[in-house]
Amino acid sequence: MLYRGFSQSELEQEYSPSSMVGGDLTPYLNSYAALSAQHRAQMTVQENLAYGGSPTQVLDFFPAKGAGAPLHVFIHGGYWQALSQRESAMMAPALIEAEQSFATLNYTLAPNARIGDMVEECSNALLWLASQAETLGFDPTRITLSGHSAGAHLASMVMARSANDLARAGLRVRDVILISGVYDLEPISLTPVNDPLQLTPVEVNDLSPIRHLPRPGPRYHVTVAERDTPEFIRQSRDYAELLRKAGHAVSFDLKKGMQHFDIIMHSGTFLAVSR
Template identity: 40%
Template sequence: MSAAPSYKGLSGEALEREYNPRLAAPDFQAYLDAQASRATSTRDALAGSLDVSYGDGPLQTLDIFPAKTPNAPVHAFIHGGYWRGLDKSFYSYIAEPLVAAGATVAMVNYDLAPKLTISGIVAQIAEAVRWLHANARQVGGNPDRLYLSGHSAGAHLAAMMLARDWAAEGRPADIVKGVVAVSGVYELEPVTMLKVNAEIGLTADEAARNSLAANPPRPVCPILVAVGGGETPDWIRQSADFAKLCRKRGLATDYWEIGREHHFSICDRMGEARHPLVRAMLAQMGL
């Protein structure tokens, strides 16, 4: 019998415990339900345009909550869900403190795995960035003040935008002016060994092609790499290693381990105007 595949000495149930946030936070559904309810209240309270198409895919849509004043910075949030689940509609509440401070906010959806490969999802996020840059003024924003944040798989997708050669596409090399990456997974090899990969369909080649080691960020903007201090040790290590890579590549990099927040509770903090994580998001935008 062949040995179970391993990653950095982790295999089987030990690997599952490190890389399955729903095992690490067994009350995850209560968080998701509360966040979805809070997000619904936000959409009821904020003026905005929902499900604005930025591409041909059925889920290539944005919920846009404009600032009250024109020429505002534009902040795009990319949701997680291991590339195969969840939706922007769970996280509308993240827009509330940002809009209140003067930002136009876009909540980004994308077509999910296994319908799309991770490479295909990365390409869709790039389409979203191009759309927001081209249409910023129509939504009350400034195309020269475009910022990204993401949680979990969304943090990976935001980080992948820093590896892209935008100038080769005829766009500003620094089209993205700042990134906040929260509790991300940046090396994808362990995901191929998880039970959830039956839903994701991630191959070893796709994992290697879309890991940040193979797509190092370009030194075009500052980045905050944040992770919940209550995440599992190897999940935290991935964030610490990615922050080291960013510094090595010349990005102005902050690295934060935040309290005892776990993979789901940290999203609550992203909707709290006075939390240091939100204040850092605003500071990147000069707000």
């Protein structure tokens, strides 16, 4: 038995979100890039702000119209091996309209970094933002952290590993929005997705959010597309239930009519959070 009774081909299909949209991601990736470029051209943005010493350790910041606004931080997906903050600003106008500042993070991709390194980079980006709150003009006590797909995994692990460090730095994460994420890395390690990741059994254990729940505090909003694969939906349900049993304030939302790649193109995915 490979994993939960799946054959190899079945498991690969379950962990291939593109299998639900005909296998061709190009239209969605093109839309991400085009919309992000359009918003950058039309909006105020500070690009490639360095939070670390590597060229990949940068973020882009879209300020709210007024000082002291909440901040929404987004971690992009791409199965830990694709995309960047450059294609991850589709939601900027809706968040600015909702009077939130917006930061979209970049991090080093596989095979040039291991997943644990990516978690640390995302944590460091948030710590850097905490140190720059006054300069950038946002309220560090009103933070929303969101992530899509692999980004949801990274956001989960940031909260599991670094919540205390963030709090000591003065950053209060009030809401965590996890969108079509992966919370158990075991099946990933058994598919070709693992080829550039090269996950070890120790990493599968240490970096799976289902095995390392954060302390209660923020409100968790676990959401997944109705047309995600059954395994993506199951993982999201299971993680939401584990959070609930651990005492977290948590909601679960199955987004009707959406699939893995268009769920982040709907502003409601990011705005269904009470301030």
